Amino acid sequence: MRIAVCVKHAVDETELKTDSAGNPQLKGAATKISTFDKNAVEEALRLKASHSGEVVIVTVGTPEAKKSMKEALAMGADRGVLVNADPMSMETRRTSELLAAAIRKGAPYDLVLCAEGSSDNYSCLVPPMLGEQLGLPYVGYARKIEVSGQSARVERALEDSVEVIEAPLPAVVSVVSEINEPRYPTLIQIMQAGKKPMEEVSPEAILPGLTAAPSFVRGMKAQAMARKRVVFEGPPDETAKKLLDALASEGVLPR
Amino acid sequence: MAIYSAEHRRLMEMFYPAHHHEYSEVLTSLGGFMEKEILPISPKLDTGEAKIAGPRKALLEHGMCQIPFSEKYGGLGLPFSVYANAVEMLGTADASICLSVEIHNAVAEGLSRFGSEYQRKKYLPKLLSGNSLASFTLTEPASGSDAGTMATTAEKKGSEYSISGSKMFITNAGEADLYLVFAKTRKGPSCFMVEAPNPGLSFGGDLRKLGMKGSRTSEVVFSDCRVPEGNLVGEEGKGADYAKEILHGARIIVAALNVGIAQIAYEKSVAYARQRKAFGRSIAEFQLIREKIADMKTEIDAGRLLYFYASRIKESGADYSSEASQAKVFATEMSLRVCDSAIQIHGGYGYTTDELHRHWRDARLLTIGEGTSEVLRMLIARRELARSQ
Amino acid sequence: MSIKVWAFSESASVANEVAAAASGIAQTSGGSFTVVGLDEGGSKLAGEDKLVLKAQAPLSASPEAAAAALALVAKESNPDVILVGSTRNGKEIASRLAVKLGRPCASDVFAVTLDGGFLRGKRNIFAGKLQADMALPLPCVAALKVGAYPVLPASPAKEVERAVGEVATKTRVIEKREKQRGTVDLKGAKLIVSAGRGVKKKEDLTLISDLAAALGGAVGCSRPLSSDMGWLPEEHHIGLTGVSVHPDLYLAVGISGQLQHVAGIKDSKVIAAINSDKSAPMFEASDYGVVGDLYAVIPAMLKELGGRHR
Numbered sequence: 002m003r004i005a006v007c008v009k010h011a012v013d014e015t016e017l018k019t020d021s022a023g024n025p026q027l028k029g030a031a032t033k034i035s036t037f038d039k040n041a042v043e044e045a046l047r048l049k050a051s052h053s054g055e056v057v058i059v060t061v062g063t064p065e066a067k068k069s070m071k072e073a074l075a076m077g078a079d080r081g082v083l084v085n086a087d088p089m090s091m092e093t094r095r096t097s098e099l100l101a102a103a104i105r106k107g108a109p110y111d112l113v114l115c116a117e118g119s120s121d122n123y124s125c126l127v128p129p130m131l132g133e134q135l136g137l138p139y140v141g142y143a144r145k146i147e148v149s150g151q152s153a154r155v156e157r158a159l160e161d162s163v164e165v166i167e168a169p170l171p172a173v174v175s176v177v178s179e180i181n182e183p184r185y186p187t188l189i190q191i192m193q194a195g196k197k198p199m200e201e202v203s204p205e206a207i208l209p210g211l212t213a214a215p216s217f218v219r220g221m222k223a224q225a226m227a228r229k230r231v232v233f234e235g236p237p238d239e240t241a242k243k244l245l246d247a248l249a250s251e252g253v254l255p256r
Numbered sequence: 257m258a259i260y261s262a263e264h265r266r267l268m269e270m271f272y273p274a275h276h277h278e279y280s281e282v283l284t285s286l287g288g289f290m291e292k293e294i295l296p297i298s299p300k301l302d303t304g305e306a307k308i309a310g311p312r313k314a315l316l317e318h319g320m321c322q323i324p325f326s327e328k329y330g331g332l333g334l335p336f337s338v339y340a341n342a343v344e345m346l347g348t349a350d351a352s353i354c355l356s357v358e359i360h361n362a363v364a365e366g367l368s369r370f371g372s373e374y375q376r377k378k379y380l381p382k383l384l385s386g387n388s389l390a391s392f393t394l395t396e397p398a399s400g401s402d403a404g405t406m407a408t409t410a411e412k413k414g415s416e417y418s419i420s421g422s423k424m425f426i427t428n429a430g431e432a433d434l435y436l437v438f439a440k441t442r443k444g445p446s447c448f449m450v451e452a453p454n455p456g457l458s459f460g461g462d463l464r465k466l467g468m469k470g471s472r473t474s475e476v477v478f479s480d481c482r483v484p485e486g487n488l489v490g491e492e493g494k495g496a497d498y499a500k501e502i503l504h505g506a507r508i509i510v511a512a513l514n515v516g517i518a519q520i521a522y523e524k525s526v527a528y529a530r531q532r533k534a535f536g537r538s539i540a541e542f543q544l545i546r547e548k549i550a551d552m553k554t555e556i557d558a559g560r561l562l563y564f565y566a567s568r569i570k571e572s573g574a575d576y577s578s579e580a581s582q583a584k585v586f587a588t589e590m591s592l593r594v595c596d597s598a599i600q601i602h603g604g605y606g607y608t609t610d611e612l613h614r615h616w617r618d619a620r621l622l623t624i625g626e627g628t629s630e631v632l633r634m635l636i637a638r639r640e641l642a643r644s645q
Numbered sequence: 646m647s648i649k650v651w652a653f654s655e656s657a658s659v660a661n662e663v664a665a666a667a668s669g670i671a672q673t674s675g676g677s678f679t680v681v682g683l684d685e686g687g688s689k690l691a692g693e694d695k696l697v698l699k700a701q702a703p704l705s706a707s708p709e710a711a712a713a714a715l716a717l718v719a720k721e722s723n724p725d726v727i728l729v730g731s732t733r734n735g736k737e738i739a740s741r742l743a744v745k746l747g748r749p750c751a752s753d754v755f756a757v758t759l760d761g762g763f764l765r766g767k768r769n770i771f772a773g774k775l776q777a778d779m780a781l782p783l784p785c786v787a788a789l790k791v792g793a794y795p796v797l798p799a800s801p802a803k804e805v806e807r808a809v810g811e812v813a814t815k816t817r818v819i820e821k822r823e824k825q826r827g828t829v830d831l832k833g834a835k836l837i838v839s840a841g842r843g844v845k846k847k848e849d850l851t852l853i854s855d856l857a858a859a860l861g862g863a864v865g866c867s868r869p870l871s872s873d874m875g876w877l878p879e880e881h882h883i884g885l886t887g888v889s890v891h892p893d894l895y896l897a898v899g900i901s902g903q904l905q906h907v908a909g910i911k912d913s914k915v916i917a918a919i920n921s922d923k924s925a926p927m928f929e930a931s932d933y934g935v936v937g938d939l940y941a942v943i944p945a946m947l948k949e950l951g952g953r954h955r
Contacts (some may be wrong), residue, residue: 037886188322244933
């Protein structure tokens with residue numbers, strides 16, 4: 002089985018700092034492999050283990066994105082393709098167009114796996130856009146994937162229901178984080194990841210004649226949390242009472 | 257908290273300008289593993305609610321002990337400082353797992369330096385992959401610092417040795433399946449590999465310790481414990497030299513361990529000082545608290561630099577015994593000062609919270625174990641006085 | 646300039662939220678809005694102007710089919726703005742429409758307005774740490790954050806039916822299982838008591854459910870309890886990738902307050918927390934907090950509540 006996994010080198014939202022005016026300090030911000038991408042890589046590795054084949058990491062990112070690609074390679078992926086472009090500067094459709102072009106270039110694939118959404122932006126739009134752009138069957142929010150022959154049986158989780166879908170391969174599938182527990186690469190795998198092939202391509206090379214497609218974000222600001230942050234400490238009988246009194250005075254306890 | 261910290265990164269850059277990216281990747285991964293898998297269960301290892309075996313095996317399988325050893329035996333072939341840095345990180349995550357693991361690695365070091373090629377091939381891959389656990393078995397009920405007076409004997413009987421006697425305060429005793437045992441043959445102290453189970457090998461109950469409660473420590477009893485003659489490590493009579501050599505390296509590692517303990521006690525203190533209020537403001541604003549914070553930080557940085565320094569000398573192949581001893585004496589005593597300050601800063605909570613005072617309890621072992629401060633000071637002074645000739 | 650807006654969701658109640666948004670922007674631009682539905686859903690929809698798409702097989706069974714049908718009709722009527730409810734299926738439909746129609750698209754948008762030739766709105770970014778201001782050039786598709794708008798009542802207006810012929814899909818639904826609704830409707834719950842890793846054993850969740858019952862609320866949890874430990878079904882998981890809630894009171898018990906969890910509770914009126922770790926980030930995100938052992942505090946609360954209800 003040849004599996005392409007889309008990975009994003011994301012801003013680490015837990016480490017992102019804002020200044021006193023609420024403006025984000027994006028320059029030099031800590032980055033990481035987008036949290037749920039590890040689940041997609043893990044699922045690809047499990048399928049590779051049972052069906053043999055190759056797992057290819059596809060990323061749209063700046064040169065820094067090689068760090069995340071290496072992490073995925075350290076987990077066990079075989080090689081990576083980096084499209085040199087900054088996803089934050091472009092609209093989501095362009096990101097998925099570039100991923101689609103890189104995937105077409107490396108075709109054929111039996112399966113394209115993505116996380117349901119990225120941990121920093123969480124638009125959840127790229128996987129279905131990818132399916133549409135590649136003209137492939139698409140199943141979103143998979144919590145279980147079984148492959149037999151040329152078709153996949155996917156259990157997908159919706160808000161109020163669970164569906165079991167049959168999709169002919171090749172297909173695009175996005176996974177939820179509940180699907181698996183990603184493995185830790187061992188130290189030796191970390192050290193050897195750098196030796197695996199990592200190809201870099203320019204957007205123009207895989208998608209000639211591109212016009213500008215800037216992001217629709219006009220500005221970003223921290224939301225003023227404005228929570229009261231009143232903290233009660235002391236013996237539980239006292240603090241329990243204080244809490245209930247405070248909540249009653251807020252009018253949020255049932256009469 | 258980032259267990260692989262900015263301070264570590266900076267030191268890696270300074271000491272290894274050409275290769276620090278590679279080392280940082282390894283340590284970042286290890287740090288992430290420790291933050292998620294070791295640090296959260298650390299308090300439970302102290303109270304006994306969690307057991308050491310599972311997390312320790314996962315850590316070994318991840319590759320912790322492979323760092324300083326040759327790729328030939330399943331190691332990563334990285335510099336000793338990288339391993340020492342990893343040990344500091346583990347000391348921060350959980351001191352008792354760290355103690356258990358560094359003892360295990362001391363055995364691997366001993367085999368790597370003094371074992372035959374056959375022994376290295378037989379035991380090292382198992383030790384480095386985490387499939388086997390080792391125990392460094394030197395100390396006796398009546399001989400600690402004066403290892404030369406050991407009473408455990410190894411008598412040659414045909415193609416076997418028979419080991420009799422007892423060892424005390426042995427970490428990983430009863431859990432390990434490989435023991436590096438020092439016993440006296442006719443030619444003097446010698447070194448043997450003893451595999452468990454063995455009918456002549458038994459263990460005392462887990463000793464009740466002040467700290468390092470996650471790791472198992474007990475007596476080891478040898479009653480006509482038979483091992484094939486091929487289990488002799490190196491030459492008969494050279495055991496004391498081997499022990500000394502292994503312990504020099506172990507001293508750097510203990511220094512790193514205690515810097516790690518001091519580091520976590522320090523970080524908890526800073527966090528507490530920031531949020532604890534007295535007289536209408538956070539106690540971090542008071543001068544005498546600031547003095548403590550400044551001193552804790554300075555001493556930790558000094559301790560870290562000393563073990564890095566000793567590591568680099570070890571890597572160069574030169575005699576590093578004094579620097580290793582200096583690092584150990586300083587770092588272990590420093591960690592007690594820092595952990596004591598941490599208790600003081602936490603006030604009543606410091607005295608009544610196991611999760612906090614355990615750092616002092618854990619650290620307290622190491623001015624004693626693996627070379628007491630007193631003995632190491634003699635070593636340092638002796639060497640200095642010999643130089644001035 | 647008179648703007649044509651479509652409001653759509655495969656779910657009738659969400660469609661009526663989207664209708665509220667569509668109504669808002671249509672009014673300000675002096676334009677009109679059409680509420681679009683599928684199959685037999687016309688009577689449940691709000692709005693004066695209803696359009697229901699029908700095919701031989703139910704379109705609501707497949708977001709792919711729904712998107713194909715919507716695209717077909719959109720190419721004829723050219724609505725300037727297509728608003729879709731940002732459910733999981735809704736985001737898929739919006740994405741497909743964006744590609745099929747060649748339009749800009751954004752998801753989980755709220756506070757939408759029309760401004761010049763743009764649809765402006767806000768969306769949460771970086772797990773809710775920041776809010777981004779968005780501007781989508783018209784014509785566009787936007788998936789609207791669920792729960793951000795009031796639900797308009799169904800209207801008696803008669804819908805216009807549009808048959809779209811046969812719509813082929815690449816995938817097949819083999820099975821569909823409704824999740825047990827039971828007591829779990831966190832999205833609409835006014836009071837939620839939520840459990841985190843501070844709860845040591847699955848059996849101890851009775852403390853949480855007892856407190857929820859005493860307060861007349863629902864039970865939720867942070868991700869580890871549903872995903873990692875399986876103590877509660879997924880529907881109880883509140884957070885960025887789980888359910889977003891907006892109760893009057895959200896009480897987080899033994900929850901550390903990771904960003905991904907807090908992302909799901911931001912719209913709560915009052916947030917309270919019980920945690921034994923005084924440095925837990927949950928306290929920063931709360932109005933009221935108790936530093937203490939939940940195993941002591943909750944029984945104390947139950948005792949106190951029992952006394953109050955005398």
